[in-house]
Amino acid sequence: MGKKATILDVAKEAGVSVATVSRVVNKQGGVKQETEARILAAIEKLDYVRNAIARSMVRKETKTIGVIIPDMTNPFFSKVISGIEQAALNDHYFTIISNSHESEAREEEILDHYLQRGVDGLVITTANETGHQLDAFMKSNIPVVAVDRQLKQYEVDTVLSGNREGSFEAVQHLIQEGFRRIAIIRGPQHTTPGLERFKGYLKALQMHGIHMEEELIVDGDFMEESGYQCIQRLYHMDHPPDAVFSSNNLMSIGAVKAMKDLNWEIGFEVGFSGFDDIEIATFMEPNLTMVSRNMEGLGEVAFKYLQRRMREPDPSRPKREYIMAPSLIVRESGRRLRRHV
Amino acid sequence: MGKKATILDVAKEAGVSVATVSRVVNKQGGVKQETEARILAAIEKLDYVRNAIARSMVRKETKTIGVIIPDMTNPFFSKVISGIEQAALNDHYFTIISNSHESEAREEEILDHYLQRGVDGLVITTANETGHQLDAFMKSNIPVVAVDRQLKQYEVDTVLSGNREGSFEAVQHLIQEGFRRIAIIRGPQHTTPGLERFKGYLKALQMHGIHMEEELIVDGDFMEESGYQCIQRLYHMDHPPDAVFSSNNLMSIGAVKAMKDLNWEIGFEVGFSGFDDIEIATFMEPNLTMVSRNMEGLGEVAFKYLQRRMREPDPSRPKREYIMAPSLIVRESGRRLRRHV
DNA sequence: CGTTAAAATCTAAACGTTTACATTGAAGAG
DNA sequence: CTCTTCAATGTAAACGTTTAGATTTTAACG
Known part of the structure; x- marks a missing residue:
């Protein structure tokens, strides 16, 4: 050799x-x-x-995009990434992926690496929407697109889902089925999805003239365990809610687990719906009503946006915001079920 | 700027x-x-x-490893990748990930890209274990480690799970619980996991003196839909099996869906166990007995092996094979349940 | 055959590092 | 005061491409 x-x-x-x-x-x-x-x-x-390295050296492009997400083990992100990677590879771009684990420090570390490596573009679901972690990155004029969360400090293209609309529909559905005391397991309020989904919840209550009860609002952190804890808390209240809306997939899993452990029967004793479909939704008895979105599609759009910026760099072109509409998959958990005795 | x-x-x-x-x-x-x-x-x-590019140019290393897996949307792979990525980043390596979608052509395309890009190492779950797709790659002496599937034509380090042991245990458990006519939904027999898990099944039958019935062996392709189809086929046989073992996670999901649709009651009418734990396992009634493995750990070991080869390149060092033992999580679906009337 | 235009090919600089080797200067030894 | 040594720093080649501009070849034409 x-x-x-x-x-x-x-x-x-x-x-x-x-x-x-x-x-x-x-x-x-x-x-x-x-x-x-x-x-x-x-x-x-x-x-x-x-030798692509030598080529990159003189062409000043790496044909590589960086992707930073909190956790690729979350099915939502793994699907988004899959969409990005697919679109990128078709355009002969490579995809470098790193998990930030929601840690801002880790995120900065990764960004620094990306900067040295010289990615042609970046897709990020940031750990901190109001931080300044992209300062160095922005200086080098590398295109960035934010996915699922916003980058408040920077003018960058953004790809979101209709968070507010989705949760509005899910909650409204519960209302229309006759539930009145509807609790929400919120996500972190400093994140776009966390906040917007809460707003959708509020809007649904308001539009149907339902008075919001402080104690029915409980806070999770988008992780499974917190969903579990929140249900425990709600169940043991003096006046438990008659329905629950969960703000994301992982918390829904935890929530459903808790309800099962508590024998708090979905559909019969308590209504349920949640944001983002989960595998178990169709297996439960009754099966679960969920907000569903095209995750791979989200990734594809993100790449398309990035691609445009990479091809036609023009920092003055105003930022675009794409909002993909989710859809409510109505199943049984949002209905009032009655047992045939 | x-x-x-x-x-x-x-x-x-x-x-x-x-x-x-x-x-x-x-x-x-x-x-x-x-x-x-x-x-x-x-x-x-x-x-x-x-500028890392210029640096790579003279140092002749990219601090990047390539990963090729069939589909990162499959929770098994997304966890494996996560393990790899984590270990790699700790060692200041980047991880480039691509999905082959089980397509050999795609795989070769990706490999070619990786070759040009000059990755320092490669982790691959190959689409075709007997192919020659790595010829070009091997020529350049870049370390490779195979994960979950073997690379029969090449002498490379390999990280596997105890496929045979895992399915053996799962099937044996069914036998010990009194099931006799146990069907298997096989994976592709040209893949290591597909073949080995079948062997484990055979061994369990044999050890307990159970005669293998050809018709109870049905073939899937490791995808959800095939699991669904296989159950349909088994259910409509003249003499349906009294238990079913499914060879992987996705097929288990399909299988369970089909059983639900057919009202073929797990635990009561038919026993069930499967390879790789799935989210829904704990939610089903009865919940499912599954073979579980440490997927992130698998990824970590894969990187460790690669790391050693990258650090101390010595093509003559014999290949190593690591086999990680899975464990059987006994729940209810493998038991014979009786309804209290 | 000479001229010209077009096509094919070549030359050499540039990309931004790393690194072997050379140079410098100062301190220490005799 | 000269010689040696060593620390600090500098010089320049090398890495493998791309590409603008220069040069050569070929074809076409009168």
């Missing part, structure tokens, strides 16, 4: 200059058939493969 | 040579306190950030 063949080796082998080889490798045309054939043969013979 | 500052700009600003700057940036020592301070100041002033 000798050294790797370079473009110079190929040039020598084919008896031409490196420029000519470069032209055929890049399919730029302007090379005689015969010469091209000779070069192709040399490439084949020497197992030449073009 | 002017051009980015280079090491030369910093050198000029600080009134030293690029070599000295390089030395402080790389913390190599041998630089006078005072000089270092001046250089640090210049770096600060110019917002200098070292």
Whole structure:
């Protein structure tokens, strides 16, 4: 196993200059058939493969985009990433992915790495929407798009889902089915999804003339365990709610687990709906009414936005905001069920 | 926004040579306190950030590893990747991830990209265990480790789970609970997990003197839909099985869905167990007995193996094989339940 | 055959680092 | 005062491409 063949080796082998080889490798045309054939043969013979690093060096582009999300183990993010990666690869871009674990420090570390590495673009679901962690990044004029959360300090394209609309529908559905004392398990209020979904909840109550009760609002952190805890809390209240809306997938899982453990029967004793569909939704008895969204689609749009910025860099072009409408999948958990005795 | 500052700009600003700057940036020592301070100041002033591309160019390493898996939307893989990424980032390596969608063509495309990009190592769950898709890759002496599937044509480190042991235990458990006509939904037999899990099934039958029935062996492709179809087929047989073992997570989901649709009551009419735990396992009534494994751990080990090869390249060092033992989580679906009438 | 235009090819600089080796200056030894 | 040593720093080549501009070849035409 000798050294790797370079473009110079190929040039020598084919008896031409490196420029000519470069032209055929890049399919730029302007090379005689015969010469091209000779070069192709040399490439084949020497197992030449073009060094993308050297190429990036002179072209000043890496054909790589960075993606930072809190946790790719969350099905929502893994699907979003999958959408991004798919769209990117079709456009011959690579995707570097890192988990921030919701840690701002980790996020900055990753950003610094990305900066050194020189990604052509960045997709981020930030751990902190109001922070300044992107200062250095912005200075270098690398396009950024925010997904699912906003970047309040910066003017960047953003791809969101209709958080407010989604939770509004889910809660309204509970109301229409006759539930009145509806609790919400909120997500962190300093995040867009957390806050907006709460607003949707409020709006639904208001539109139907239902008085909001402070004690029916409990706070989780978008993780499973907190969903579990919140249900425990609600169940043991003096006047438990007659329905619960959960603000995200992981908390819904925890919530449902708790209800099962408490034998708090969904549909019969308590109504339920939640944001983001989960695998278990269709398996439960009764099955669960959920807000569903096209996660892969979200990722695709994010890449499309990024792509545009990468192709036509123009910092003065105003930022765009894309909001993808979610849909409510009505199943049974939002209905008032009565047991046939 | 002017051009980015280079090491030369910093050198000029600080009134030293690029070599000295390089030395402080790389913390190599041998630089006078005072000089270092001046250089640090210049770096600060110019917002200098070292260009990793140029660095890679001369160091001939990219500090990047490539990961190819069939589908990161599958919770198993997303967890494995998460483990890899975590371990890699701790060691200051980046992780490039691509989905092959079980397509060999896609896989080769990705490999080619990785080759050009020059990853320092590769972790792969290959779409085709007997193919020659890595020929080009191997020529360049880049370390490779296979995860969850083997690379039959190549001598590479491999990280697997105890597929045979896992399914053996799961099936044995069914037997011990009194089931006799146990069907298996197999995965593709040209993959290690597919084949080995089948072998575990056979071994369990054999050890307990149970005669294997051809018709109880049905083939899926590790995807949800095939699990659904297989159950349909089994249910409508003249003599349906009294228990079913499913070879992977996605097929288990499909299987359970089908059983629900058919009203084929798990635990009462039919026993069930499956390889890889799934979220819904604990929510079902009865809940499901499953083989569970430490997926993040699998990823971590994969990186460790890769790391060793990257650090101490020695093609003659024999390949290693790590097999992580799974554990059976006994719940109710593997028991014979009787309804209290 | 000479001229010209177009096509094909070549030359060499540039990209931003790292690093082997060279140089400088100062301290210490004799 | 000269020689040696060592620490600090500098010089320049190398990494493997791309590409603008220069040069050569070919084809076309009269």
